[in-house]
Amino acid sequence: MYRLSTDVGGTFTDGVLLDETTGKIEVSKVSSTPKNPAIGTIQSMERFEIPLNEVSFLVHGTTVVINALIEGKGAKTALITTKGFRDVLEIGRSNRTEMYNALYKKPTPLVPRYLILEIKERMGANGEVLIPLEISDLTQIIEHLRKEEVESIAVCLLNSYANPKHEEEIGRLLNDQYPEVTVSLSHNITRRYYEYERTSTTVQNAYVMPVVQGYLRSLEEEITERRFQSVLQVMQSNGGIMTSAVAREIPISMVESGPVAGAIGGAQLASMIGYKNVITYDMGGTTAKASIIRGGLPETTDQYLIEGRPILLPVVDMREIGAGGGSIAWIDEAGALHVGPQSAGAEPGPACYMRGGVEPTVTDANLQLAILDPEYFLGGKMEISPQLGREAIQKVADYFDLSLDETALGIIKIVNTNMSGLLQSMTVKRGYDPREFAVVAFGGAGPIHAAAIAKELSIPTVIVPPSPGVFSAWGMLMADLRHDFGQTYIKPMGDTDVESINGIFRELEVRVKDLFERENIPDESMVVSYEIDLRYCGQEHTLSVPAPSKLADADREALGKSFDALHLKVYGHNAPEESKEIVSLKVMSIAKVRKPVLETIARGSEAPVPEARLGERKVYVGNGRYQEFSIYHRDKLLSGNTFSGPALIEEATATTVVEADQTCSVDQYGDLIITLNQEGL
Numbered sequence: 001m002y003r004l005s006t007d008v009g010g011t012f013t014d015g016v017l018l019d020e021t022t023g024k025i026e027v028s029k030v031s032s033t034p035k036n037p038a039i040g041t042i043q044s045m046e047r048f049e050i051p052l053n054e055v056s057f058l059v060h061g062t063t064v065v066i067n068a069l070i071e072g073k074g075a076k077t078a079l080i081t082t083k084g085f086r087d088v089l090e091i092g093r094s095n096r097t098e099m100y101n102a103l104y105k106k107p108t109p110l111v112p113r114y115l116i117l118e119i120k121e122r123m124g125a126n127g128e129v130l131i132p133l134e135i136s137d138l139t140q141i142i143e144h145l146r147k148e149e150v151e152s153i154a155v156c157l158l159n160s161y162a163n164p165k166h167e168e169e170i171g172r173l174l175n176d177q178y179p180e181v182t183v184s185l186s187h188n189i190t191r192r193y194y195e196y197e198r199t200s201t202t203v204q205n206a207y208v209m210p211v212v213q214g215y216l217r218s219l220e221e222e223i224t225e226r227r228f229q230s231v232l233q234v235m236q237s238n239g240g241i242m243t244s245a246v247a248r249e250i251p252i253s254m255v256e257s258g259p260v261a262g263a264i265g266g267a268q269l270a271s272m273i274g275y276k277n278v279i280t281y282d283m284g285g286t287t288a289k290a291s292i293i294r295g296g297l298p299e300t301t302d303q304y305l306i307e308g309r310p311i312l313l314p315v316v317d318m319r320e321i322g323a324g325g326g327s328i329a330w331i332d333e334a335g336a337l338h339v340g341p342q343s344a345g346a347e348p349g350p351a352c353y354m355r356g357g358v359e360p361t362v363t364d365a366n367l368q369l370a371i372l373d374p375e376y377f378l379g380g381k382m383e384i385s386p387q388l389g390r391e392a393i394q395k396v397a398d399y400f401d402l403s404l405d406e407t408a409l410g411i412i413k414i415v416n417t418n419m420s421g422l423l424q425s426m427t428v429k430r431g432y433d434p435r436e437f438a439v440v441a442f443g444g445a446g447p448i449h450a451a452a453i454a455k456e457l458s459i460p461t462v463i464v465p466p467s468p469g470v471f472s473a474w475g476m477l478m479a480d481l482r483h484d485f486g487q488t489y490i491k492p493m494g495d496t497d498v499e500s501i502n503g504i505f506r507e508l509e510v511r512v513k514d515l516f517e518r519e520n521i522p523d524e525s526m527v528v529s530y531e532i533d534l535r536y537c538g539q540e541h542t543l544s545v546p547a548p549s550k551l552a553d554a555d556r557e558a559l560g561k562s563f564d565a566l567h568l569k570v571y572g573h574n575a576p577e578e579s580k581e582i583v584s585l586k587v588m589s590i591a592k593v594r595k596p597v598l599e600t601i602a603r604g605s606e607a608p609v610p611e612a613r614l615g616e617r618k619v620y621v622g623n624g625r626y627q628e629f630s631i632y633h634r635d636k637l638l639s640g641n642t643f644s645g646p647a648l649i650e651e652a653t654a655t656t657v658v659e660a661d662q663t664c665s666v667d668q669y670g671d672l673i674i675t676l677n678q679e680g681l
Helices: 037-046 064-071 135-147 165-177 195-225 244-249 257-272 362-368 374-380 386-400 404-426 446-457 468-476 498-518 555-571
Strands: 002-008 012-019 025-031 055-061 077-082 116-119 129-131 152-156 182-185 232-235 241-243 278-283 288-294 304-306 309-311 318-321 327-331 337-343 438-442 461-464 481-492 526-536 543-547 580-591 613-622 625-633 642-644 647-650 655-658 662-666 672-676
Touching (some): 002 257, 012 468, 025 037, 055 468, 077 135, 116 135, 152 165, 182 195, 195 244, 195 309, 232 244, 241 481, 257 278, 257 318, 257 438, 278 404, 278 446, 288 404, 318 404, 327 362, 327 404, 337 404, 362 404, 386 404, 404 446, 438 468, 446 672, 498 526, 526 555, 613 647
Parallel strands (some): 055 232, 077 116, 077 152
Antiparallel strands (some): 002 012, 012 025, 526 580
């Protein structure tokens, strides 16, 4: 039997096929199909030429959700909320994400005001019914929404996190009287008390739900026709996977579906080869993304922004910039050169792709510098044109009166600087020393740029896994089933009844078990962990500390000390004498999936075998100088091989650059371990 994963990116759709018997891995890479991503997904599967009834496990990562949100191509959505709270989305928060941007504007709500409708009801913050639900209001609302041909409805009532009774009644009535629309109830998505963030999350879930349901239905029909007999799994933003049936109901939980898989894969790989603290660096065709792995686990956050709109769900903490192989070089009004965030994407792609693109991109620049071999792009399976790339770069070269090579190098230096800033934002700005981390570099373009970025930040080690261009798809095979639930519970810690906390933990466990039951996961396969969000009284922001499954009065002191220590670590100060307040209780549950066993490669001597070295190629390095880079064929390298830069290591899905003052060695799994020589530190 086989395990199969597919990852839809902005430029390419990747596939990884694992033979469970031998551990052998095959990869595929096809151009993405933005108009219907399912087409590219099926094409990536068909490259393997195996019947899908031999696939026991299929997991899928997709950009459908984030694309719908960024491009504004979701469903026509309405919002039902408590009377008097119609303008929550318009008001938002007083803080600005771009404080020094004089032209900053708040994000436009996804629901226009005429489709935000109020209903008479009121629930207290303690869950007490203050004003009963007025059902007659809902009948009038349904009539209005039918006339407006609304496709999806978000329901977010004030304080429904404390008592969802009224939302549940509205949900039942909508399903009975208006079954043709999709419905998102806020308490099914998050039970955190942040009013604006909870409303924003529910609206975004409703906005993408019809799009995702149609997409998954189409994909499932296609794979069923090809005799797939198991359950389609979908990658979540929290680093776990879920069945497609659950994904249809909470599609917003897959907003960063594909990119997160790279962080999970990076964490697994680093742990296997003995690195606990790493930065995952993923540069694809459209964006560059980074995340932090500490102690073998990716860091997560409880809130995420897409186009300035908050999503109140656990997400692997990633930062992203518009810097990929397809990022376009352009000149602003003041005559300065920029690279990205605009991208040529999959259609038309970089100029050298011969698909109608005319703007210079990072890929065109790497081709001009001779870092990329036009005869071996995607392993020789894709024809590209150096001439078209040169013509695109020439426009920028003429403007600055520079040579083509110097212009191309300028494009690369700018994008490298942008990405160095990205990695600094994940480390230095959080109090981490990048010199204490290794970088796991992947994506089609990541291994080209990782060595230069590591050198600039004095990061001592770069790890490039086999087939880095499809590494995110590989990471999906390493992800476990996972569900997270939280509940707002605001009480001074000293006055808290621990039995009340234990009762909420049990309620959250039931919700988790209900989801896993629908996924046919037995209770004994679940691993459940618990956290409590704490803050000093008077603070706004919280920190999460681990908690026992059953809290006792004696645990209060230990929790307080854990919080004090974490506050000191994160903010550089603490106040142990101050009283503390509980804000939220959280339950995280993981059901382990069987991990693939990695294939080891043959052992060789220190020097690569002669057939691994393909010769040399002159690469432009600036100021009119060219340097001879040794060219290696990655498939011919053996465990234990070691060689010095400058070198280019070519394979089907990526090219890896080793700088002049770096050394590359190969481990037993075929990973490239690039180290910065001592004099380069």
